[in-house]
Amino acid sequence: MTDAPIKTQRNGHVLEVTLDRPKANAVDLATSRIMGEVFTDFRDDPELRVAILTAAGEKFFCPGWDLKAAADGDAVDGDYGVGGFGGLQELRGLNKPVIAAVNGICCGGGLEIALSADIILAADHATFALPEIRSGTVADAASIKLPKRIPYHIAMEMLFTGRWLDTDEAARWGLINHVYPAADLMGEARKLAELLASGPPLVYAAIKEVVREAEGMKFQDALNKITKSQFETVERLYRSEDQLEGARAFAEKRDPVWKGK
Structure with missing residues (x-):
């Protein structure tokens, strides 16, 4: 524009x-x-x-x-x-x-x-x-x-x-x-x-949601919300292709290719 x-x-x-x-x-x-x-x-x-x-x-x-x-x-x-x-x-x-x-x-x-x-x-x-x-x-x-x-x-x-x-x-x-x-x-x-x-967009999304939502919460309450799968972005990350790509890239000693999905 x-x-x-x-x-x-x-x-x-x-x-x-x-x-x-x-x-x-x-x-x-x-x-x-x-x-x-x-x-x-x-x-x-x-x-x-x-x-x-x-x-x-x-x-x-x-x-x-x-x-x-x-x-x-x-x-x-x-x-x-x-x-x-x-x-x-x-x-x-x-x-x-x-x-x-x-x-x-x-x-x-x-x-x-x-x-x-x-x-x-x-x-x-x-x-x-x-x-x-x-x-x-x-x-x-x-x-x-x-x-x-x-x-x-x-x-x-x-x-x-x-x-x-x-x-x-x-x-x-x-x-x-x-x-x-x-x-x-x-x-x-x-x-x-x-x-x-060049970094992992799904990780950035999870970081931003957790930081934003946790700002007004007690530490343990925020941590419990993560462990109970109550952050949408965190759950999306853990079920993503990028999560597997990160592990594979580490094991294969190469740079990961992030797709944001």
Whole structure:
């Protein structure tokens, strides 16, 4: 798909999704709905295994909600589409790896979208913040997610003060995985995506479902759910051709060929 404000490109098993809404890549309701459609198609396409989410330009990844659109009538509680704001936060059954390649300012709802990815890579000039406090609103999704991703006290400081983190500090607290020169960011994201795309998709699906469902469960309850065959993705994995292929490849001392079935 080449139409603005979202551009997509398929590279084998990898889907690149680029947010392109000059000047700042802010997300309005229409853009959010398109993103939901894009990531739903990604989820449901058996040929696609990994997605990279990035943005056009060099200054902004995404500042979140488009306040200008809101002033023109976009309701903050309007229809964000399937998957909620940005198409990722509430998309059910998204059991494939998603990489966020943050190429600039990432704040507010933009940071919440990045937090919905599984791995976050950043250009060395990127910055991160939750400035909602300064406009008297709450960063709702970040208030739920961020204290589980980084140390509680750092998360609360960001939420309470709206202060900015550079990439050095963001990496130190574990908010992002890796930092690269801006010119290298997409190359590194593609390299990682290709590595993941060469891996076992049914295992990734099982990992994502277990991690997601176990987040609010006690350890033993989650483990019992696995042993009682109550995770659909885990059961599909254990009954798959890929499970047998992994064992055969190990025994034959060769690289496995994953088919996702």
